[in-house]
Amino acid sequence: MAHRPDLSFRFTHAITRTPADSVADGIRAVDTGNPSGEKFRAEHERYVSALQEAGLTVDVLPQLETYPDSCFVEDPAFCLPEGAIQLRPGTASREGEGAEIRAALESRFGKVVDLPGNGHVDGGDVLMLDDVILIGLSARTDREGADAFAGLLGEWGYKAEVCETPDGVLHFKTACSTLGDGVILATKVMADSGFFGDREIVVVPEGEDYAANVIRVNDVVMVPEGYPKTLAAIEAAGFTTVVLPTHEARKVDGGLSCLSLRFALD
Ligand code: CIR
Structure with a gap:
């Protein structure tokens, strides 16, 4: 299938995983206190409901105590209508998460392949735009993994480009998101990076960088709670929003x- 512009925001399905109590041991750059599994699960239920209200069939996988960060399912895989790609997350404590999500991918996709080679890619470094897939090199995604992933996407008919994630940013998508309809949301640093060419960018207002990570799902943009200036900027650009709490996820950089x-899926 050729790259359809709406692949970045028109969805029929989602896979999620219930946060484990062990999320308190999740990786984080700065310690702002441990997330509570119970509170996180309450926020997660609202997240799943919002996806369902946006029209998606959601597979909710059971909590997995062995992997504290396993609710962050975006990192060990990448999904396209043609099939799913099992990635290799670039930090030792998360490498096993790919195998743990494999069965869920196989239950939805006829084709599931491994990222070729031995490099690493975290799904959080992969931004699907209307006409290209950007892969950000980061502390988690290395050159070998990014090049192998770009090559595989090319074989599947997709244009992919590898770029640098700015210093101090965990994942490429920590600092930008697709709003769909040709528009990108990005922090000032990311907007100034030149990665987005002459595409339209809504710049995240000062002091609200965390809110650069939103998701456009069909007709709505889901925005984290507590970032009124970003919410107003997205609405001013013509998008309909849904606000969701991510307070527990944020404690472990999610x-x-x-x-x-x-x-x-068709
Ligand atoms: C980690 O550091 O891997 C987790 N604590 C958070 C992962 C967040 N994933 C993402 O932004 N794609």
Whole structure:
């Protein structure tokens, strides 16, 4: 299938995983306190409901105590209408998450393949735009993994480009999102990077960088709670929004995109 512009925001299905109590041991750059499994699960239920209200069939996988960060299902896989790609997350404590999500991918896709080679890619570094898939090199995604992934996407008929994630940003998509309809949301640093060419960008207002990670799902843009200036900027650009709490996810550097794999099946 050729790259359809609406692949970045028109979805029929999602896969999520219920947060484990062990999420308190999840990786984080700065310690702002441990997330509570119970509170996180309450926020996660609202997230799943919002995806369902946006029209998606959601597979909710059971909590997996062995992997504290396993609710962030976006990182170990990438899904396209043609099939799913099992990635290799670039941090040791998360490498096994790919195998754990394999059965769920196989239950939805006739074709599931491994990222070729030995490199690493986290799905959080992969931004699907209307006409290209951007892969950000980061502390998690290395050159070998990014090049192998871009090559595989090319074989599947997709244009992919590898770029640098700015210093101090965990994942490429920590700092930008597709709003769909040709528009990107990005932090000032990311907007100034030149990665987006002359595409239209809504710049995240100062002090609200965390809110750069939103998800457009069909007719709505889901925005984290507590970022009024970003919410207003997205609405001013003509999008309909749904606000969701991500307070527990944020304590372990998680946001809205990483909590699901979203895809369109015919
Ligand atoms: C990690 O550091 O891997 C997790 N604590 C958070 C992962 C967030 N994933 C994402 O933004 N794609």
